[in-house]
Amino acid sequence: MDIVLIILSSIFILLGIIGAIAPGIPGPIMSWLGLLILHVTDFIPFQTKFIIITLIIAIIVTVLDYVIPALGTKKYGGTKYGVWGSIIGLIVGIIFFNFIGVIIGPFVGAFVGELIKNSQDHKKALKAAWGSFVGFLFSTLLKLILSFVYLYYFIKDIYNHSEFLFN
Numbered sequence: 001m002d003i004v005l006i007i008l009s010s011i012f013i014l015l016g017i018i019g020a021i022a023p024g025i026p027g028p029i030m031s032w033l034g035l036l037i038l039h040v041t042d043f044i045p046f047q048t049k050f051i052i053i054t055l056i057i058a059i060i061v062t063v064l065d066y067v068i069p070a071l072g073t074k075k076y077g078g079t080k081y082g083v084w085g086s087i088i089g090l091i092v093g094i095i096f097f098n099f100i101g102v103i104i105g106p107f108v109g110a111f112v113g114e115l116i117k118n119s120q121d122h123k124k125a126l127k128a129a130w131g132s133f134v135g136f137l138f139s140t141l142l143k144l145i146l147s148f149v150y151l152y153y154f155i156k157d158i159y160n161h162s163e164f165l166f167n
Contacts, residue, residue: 002041006158009037013147013154020143023102024094027143028058031150038154043161054150061146065139066090069106072135078110078128085113086132106132 016031032054039046073086089109093101110132114125 002043005037005041006043009034009041009154012037013151016147016150017144020147021140023099026062028061028146028150031147032058034154035150038157044157054153057146058150061142065143068139068142069110069132069135072131072133072138073106073110073128074131076127076131076134077124078114078131079117081113081117082110082125082128082132083113085109085111085116088113089132103133103136106136 012030012034014034015025016027016029016034019025019027019030021027035054036051038044039051069090070083070086073082078086086106086109089105089107089112090102091105092109093103093105095101097105107129111125111129114121114128118124
């Protein structure tokens, strides 16, 4: 049974890495589930503190994934119209376009929001929309880094307990 759990854990770790890049799959949460499943086996000692801390980090990064594009909009000179447009664009993008909507939705939303504020300033609207895209890239990188950190702990736990696994 433990071998099945280790294989399942491996699948979740890999899904986490894929999900860090592919919108629609919560990468950090998937990777964390892989760690949790690994720590349920008889071979790897269950570390409550480790599991709780890694869960909290995964939740924070997952929430930030939805917030950072709006922050990028603001950082690049967007007004509250652009920030709200980015948030609304993200929601509409997820609902209607799933994967591609997560990328394009905040960009288009920030652009439209800024045009609503000032229909004459296309440059400022485009700059705010670019900020949303930069925020998306940053949040994707953050998820990817966290998923690889969880992969590191997965490999470390397997390696440190390999004598029990292969006996």
